[in-house]
Amino acid sequence: MIELPDPKCPVARVADIIGTRWTALILRDLLISGARRYQDLQDSLVGIAPSTLSARLKMLEAKGIIERRFYEEHPPRAEYVLTEKGQSIGSVIGAMRDWGEKHQT
Secondary structure: OOOOOOOOOHHHHHHHHHOOOOHHHHHHHHHHHOOEEHHHHHHHOOOOOHHHHHHHHHHHHHOOOEEEEEEEOOOOEEEEEEOHHHHOOHHHHHHHHHHHHHHOO
């Protein structure tokens, strides 16, 4: 991530999180489908490199937007879910969808 031009600006702080390529689409999938396994996200996001998906999931987890829940111990298997903070970003993703539909861009 790059240094924010104005870390006090709320728009800059949000853009720092969801402005990276693929991040909004990961959030979209989790908002629509709920808990998703890594492979589910990989299959849904055609063209995303595994390293990019891993990096985005780690960043979202570090920011407290998603959490990784283990549902099996041997072998360890996890799924990703939105936290309460992550759920609250739904209106932002919804506004992006609405704007995209309206302007077909």
